[in-house]
Structure formats: C-alpha cells, structure tokens
Amino acid sequence: MIQNLPWLFLLLPLLAAVIDWVVFRKCSKCAAALSILSVAATFALCVAYLCGLQTGTPGIYTWMPVAAAQLSLHMGLVLDPLAMRMMLVVTGIGLLVHIFSIGYMKGDPSNLSRYFAGLSIFMFSMTCIVLADNLAMTFIGWEMVGFSSYLLIGHWFDKASAADAAKKAFITNRVGDFGFLIGILLTLGVFGSLNFADMGAKAAGIAPAILTATVLFLFCGAVGKSAQFPLHVWLPDAMEGPTPVSALIHAATMVAAGVYMLVRLQVAMGEAAFTGTACNVIATVGAITAVLAALMAVQQDDIKRVLAYSTLSQLGYMVMAVGLLAGEAAMFHLYTHAWFKALLFLGAGAIIICCHHEQDIWKMGGLAKRMPLTVLCFLMGTCALIAVPGFSGFFSKEAILDAALEQNPVFFWVGAGVAALTTFYMARLCLVAFCGSARAHGAEHAKEACPTMLLPLLVLAVMAIISGYGFAADSLVPFEGFHAHGFALGLPFYAGMGALALGLLLAFALYGCGKRSKDPLSGNAVSDALRNRFYIDALYDKVIIGGLQEIVAHIIEFIDAAVIRGLLMQGSAWLTARIGLLLSYIQGGSLRAYAFVCGFGLLILIFLLAFNL
C-alpha cells in the first residue's frame, strides 16, 4: 500500500482539475484553494521524498496488455534524483505561480475555475512526463502538456490573438510530436522496450546509424516542446496567455521538458548512444536557437516578448549542452533558469498589472521609484540571467561554457556571444522600463504589487541568488550525483565577464538612464529584420500555409467536390430521389386506389387458392 504513495503525485492534481472543472465551476475561490492545496500537497510529498522518505518501488500498472509482453504499455514511476529534484522544481515553482495567480487574476472577468483547472491539469501532465519510467508514458504526458498549454494560452479565448496563439502552439507542437512518435516507435523497434531502465544494456549492440536516427527523431519532440529552431515560432506568441502561465509553462517547466527528456534519454541509453552526428545536430540546433533568439530579443518592445526570446535563447543553451554531452550542465542551467526565469516572468506580470496592463517597455519608465520591491526582485532575476558573479545563473552558465570549451570551441564562442547579447537586451529592458520618468499614464500611477504577488517574487528572488551555490545545488539540481564545481579563473570566466561588461557598456551607451523615448537602434533594415523575427513567421505563412497548404487544400477540395459531394452525396441523393419518385406512384395517397389494389389482391389470392392452378 505505502509503496504506491508516489502515485499521489499524479492523482492529486488530476483530482483537483476534475473537481475544479466539474464541481467548482461557479466558485472560483474554491477552485483556486483546491488547486493550491493539491500543488502544496505534492510539493510537501516531494520534499518528504527528498528528505529521505522511503516507500519502496511504486507498483507498475499495466495499461494496455499485449500478447507480446514487450509491446504492453505500462504506467510506472521512476523516483531517482533526476526525477524527484525535477519534481521539486516543478511543484515548487508551480506552487508559487498558483499563489501569484490569485493576485494576478483578481478581478479578471474570465472563468477562473477554468484557469485553475487548467493549471492543475498542467501539473498532472508535467508530473506524468517527469516521473514516467517509459517513453509511452512520457508521450502521454507530452501530449497532455501540449493540451493544457493550449487551454491556458487560449484562456482569454475571446481575444483573437490568444486563440490564434493557442492554435499555433498546438499545431507547431504537433509537428515535433510527429517526429517524437516516430522516434518512440523506432526506439521500440531498436531497443525492444520503451522502459528507460532497459535501454542502457541494449544500446551497445545497435548500429550507430540507427541510433543516430532514433535519437534525432526523439530530438524532434524536444525541438517542438522546447521551441528550438525551426519550430521556435510558437513560444513568443504563447505570451498571449496569462503571465503566470507564461512563467510556469512557457519559461520554467514545460519548455524545459524537452531538455529533461533528452537528458533522461542520455542517462538511460548512456552517452555512447548519442553518436557524434546526433550530438552535432543537437548542439548546432541549440546554438542556432540561442543566437537567433538573442538577436530577436534585442529589438522587442513587449516586456513579455523580450523574456520569451530570452527563454528561447536559454533553452538553446541547454540543448546545446545536451548536444555537448554535458547533461549535468544542462540540468544545472535548467534548474537555475527555472527559478530566475519564473521570477522574471512573475515580476513582469506584477509590473504589467501595476501599469494597468501595459506591456510596452517604451510606455513604462521610472518604475524603480514607484514599485521598488518588485523592481528589485526583477533585477535579481536579471542579474541571475546575465550571469553576474554570485548569482545562480553565473554558476550554471559557467558550467555550460566549461563544457563547450572542452568539447568544441566554436560552441564556446557562440555561447559567449549569446551571453553578451543577453546582457545587452536585459540591460536595455531594465534601463528603459525602470529608469528615467514615466512615459505613459499607466506607469505614472503604478503602485507596489499586492502581497500575494510579492511573496512569490521574494521567494523566487532568494532562490535566484542562492540556488547556484554548492549547498543548494548539490542537493537540488536534478541530476544524479551532481556536484557544484565552484568556479575557476579560466577562459570561460574571462569570456563570461567580458560578455557581461560588453553588454552592459553597450546598453548604457545606447540607452543611458532611460532618458530616451525611442529606440536609437530602430528604423533600419537590420532592426526591422530583428523585429520581424528574421521573417521566419512570414516565411512559414507564405510557404507552408500559402503554398503547401493551398496545394493540399486543392486536392482535398477536389476529392470533396467530385467524389464526396458529387458522387456520394449528390449521386446517392439523385438515385434515392429517382427510386422514391418511381415508388411514389404506389403510394398515391388515394384511399380508393389502396382499396382497389387490396381487392385485386384478394381476387388473385382466391383464384390461386380455390382454383388450384
């Protein structure tokens, strides 16, 4: 009995979601309370496990038994440090985001029960990914997070842009998931099992080409979910959802699921399974994403979009680290990034709310004076993100740069460049939004955020500072046997410091102390390209939607018109109508005709019976 306790991780949020949706439809307060309670309970359970609670191996539930046993789908939980510490990040940030949501969504006219039910179902799905002991279960959670992300991005579905963004996120993820599914089936065929535990032993005997294909197909899933180039287009649009959702799903946890899954596979299959080609592809994709996203972030005006591109860029970092076979560094960065990016998003949310739903940084300004605590927390997050020594991001970024230098110097320099860009755009954001004087009505009347919002910010700010230090990281980073190295004065450190200094210098030079009311970089071709995301979205619109989809639509239209409508519908209708017309002469509606026919039949009957012909 007790060994099945971990199933509560899945059960509690699911129950909360169902009850929120079915019972507490009208009572948003009850729904919020229940959701928070379920997250708090899972968080407490998680802490208990990390503090050494032992309940034995949880039972495995055979979901779909198949005669060939290895094809049966099982539901099992894996409780190793990788999973449990990841759970801590997920439930911890989840709890804070839930609390923050109360303040953020106060007075929102939409149905908050639906919102909290969505959050709970997200917690359930994310738990499903994190604790899955096989790829099939991962895939189920994978699709479920996609679904809950769709629900939450489209929470304000009466806003056309939110509905479109939800659809875009869902469909773009489908593309990646298709590859992921192929990868899972390949895994089943190659390894003979979907269980992570069985993979390591079999990886050695498999041809490298097949392994490469398998890993790359599985990587497709991560490309979609972690928004890597070329499927990165959905993440910036996903910012149409409520800001706490962006913090939880599109910054800290769900988008990190791709990285988590890759690291999980790397651990399960062994690093040898990640062949050179596969690693190069993964690292290159990560690096491209990191660079492109950082460049795009430089010219964004929407505070949430800046953070979204920064998330993309950091995810690129992590994926690059995975590709460099530095799963440890990837998870370390995932873990610190989760805390400080959640902090940044929640801080942005608080700022947006306090500026009366203003998201354009050029319409803010001077916020440091009006809401000092919030801004301070935001600055903590910024420091962590731009890797100021002493903050958590510094340690994890150093770890990645270390690994890159060790494996491939090209990636190291890419990383350092991205770090400079990161510093530049974050400094730009802070200078424009917080310094100088207010440039719009909303910012003039901004006040300090309410306690339910401030509390999570403070907690996250503390985590953003301390989570990188050895005492916290050693026991919390989701990686088996993780050990913080501390930093050494070497090339990575100097490169990082150089990037930091360069970025800050450029930002101060260009934006001063928030005196400008217009971006001095805007108005040229490069800036336009950056603002328009290198026209990648437009290209997709033209080629995929305008070209490919049109061709397919024409084919389908032809089938629809000729075969289905012409032959099946109209043809059958025509045939039926003709037959009906013929038969309608029988059904003339005249009583006497019926009686006549009846009498005639009687005659025939008697004739046959009595005259024995």
Added chain:
Amino acid sequence: MIPLAHYLIFSGLLFSIGLAGVLVRKNIIVVFMCLEMMLTAANVSLVAFSRAQGTAGIPVYDAQVLSLFVSGIAAAEVAIGLALIVAMFRSRKSVESTELTSLKD
C-alpha cells in the same frame, strides 16, 4: 329444402356488393356501411355452416358465438370509426375519401 350452397351464394353476393361499395363510393360513411355489410355477409355464412355442421339435431354453437363476437367487434369498430369520421370532418370539412391525401402532399 335450402341447401347450404345457396346460403353461401347469398353470403358471397352480399359480400361482393359490399366490396363494390367500398371500392366505388367516395363518401367514407357509406364505405363504412358497406364494410358492415360485408361483416354481416360473413355472419350469414358462419350461421349457415353452424347449422350444416350440426350433429344430432344441435347446430355447432361455436360458430354462432363467433358470429356474435363479430357483431360485438363490429359495434366497437363502428364507434371508433364514426368518431374518426367526426374528427376528420372537423379538420377537413369533408368526408370524401379523395380528400385524404395529406400523406401524398
């Protein structure tokens, strides 16, 4: 000395006149009367057979009881049928069978 065959012929003729009425007339009430006539014709042959089939000077009373039942059911049928005709007249202001074409239209 009237043989059974003559009763049967009479009954058959009465029945066919009723049949002709059902087929020829438009007025539903008259059609209905002709139906009653056909039932009566059947009753006549039933009673005739009852007499002819009798043994030891007693007719077969089963047949007579059957014809009694026919009369009883006919009475119920007439009640329902006439009520239907009244209802039909209310809705269509006519008792012509040629008017009953709403299934066709």
Added chain:
Amino acid sequence: MFESALCQIIFYVFAALALLCAVGVVAFRNPVTSAMNMALCFGLVSAILFGLGAQFLGIIQIIIYAGAILVLFVFVIMMLDIKAEEHSPASWLPAVGGTVVAAVFAGMVMSVSMNLPGAKDGSCPAKTLWDNIGELSLAPQPQQAEAPAKVTRFGGALPALSPAAAAKALNPDIAPEQAANATTYPDVKLVGHTLFTQYNIPFVILGFALLSGSVGAMALARKYRKD
C-alpha cells in the same frame, strides 16, 4: 312439407330483397337513403337467420345492426350535415373498376359454391369441409388417418333441429321421456350456455374491447379547445 316450402319461398324472396337493398346502399347517392336501405337489408338478413334457426343471432342482428349501429350512422350523417355525393365526370373509372372487381369476386364465390361436392345433385359427400378445402388448396394436405366424424352437406336439406337433443344438452340428467316431450327448441339458452361456459373469458375480453372502443370514440370525437 308445406312448412318447408314456405321456408324456401321466404328465404329466396328475402335473399333477393336483401341483395336489392344492398345494391341500393351502394347505388343511392344520398347517404341517408343508403342508411335506410342498409337498415332494410339488415332486417331481411335477420329474417334469413331466423330461417336458419338462429333466433338469438337474428334478434341481435336487428338490435345491434339495425338498431344501434344504423342509428349511429344516421346520427353522424345528421350531425355532420352531409349532402348527397356530387357526380363527377372523372369518377367512372373507379366505379367501373370497383364493379368489375366485385363482379369477378362474386363470380368466383358462386362458381366455388356451385361446384362444391354435392351442391348440384343434392347428394351427400362423405367428406368434411376441411378435407374439401385441403383438396382445393394449392398445397396438398396430409391425408387424415381417421374417418371424419362430421359430414358437411353442401347440397341437400340442412339437418333438422331436435328439441329433445337440445333439452338433453342443456340438462344431462334429464329423463329421456321428459326430453322427448320437449317441443320448443331453446336456441337462446344454448347460445348463452356456450357463451358463458366455453367462451366466458373471450366474452369478457370482448366487453373490454367494447369499453375501450367507447372510451376511444369519446377521446377521438372530443372537441379540443384551442388553448
């Protein structure tokens, strides 16, 4: 013999008149005239039933058909104020068609009746009706092993009614000499006896049928208010 001859004359005269009245029902255009013809026809039929010795059914014929049903018909005709059927030029087709069908039917019935075994010469065939029908029908019936007990005479006189046998049937304990003394034939008693012993439950069910019929008639003929 005289009685028998009278009976014959009465039968043929009444049968002819009944058929005439039946034709009148079909032929007259005014429904009231049709109804009156039908009343007459039913009276004549009941006379024929009397001639067959079925006094009870004859009376019932008058009471139910001529009395109740006809009155209902006339009542409805009056209530709905139905006029005589208008002659329409297009109605010759159904008229001719219906007459032809009925005529063919009549011809068939007559030819069957006339050609029944013994119907012409008055001899007595040693076969039951069912055997005859079996012989006539399409499918050959299996031959019955036992000789049939009842004999149907399609020709020849109908068997005479025996008051003595009837008295014996009504009261099995009656002394034979007392039964022989019986002069009248108790038809009503015998019908009642059969009805209330052998056919008691069907009779009750018939009562229910009549009840539901009258309730249904009321429900159907009710005038629904617009609201």
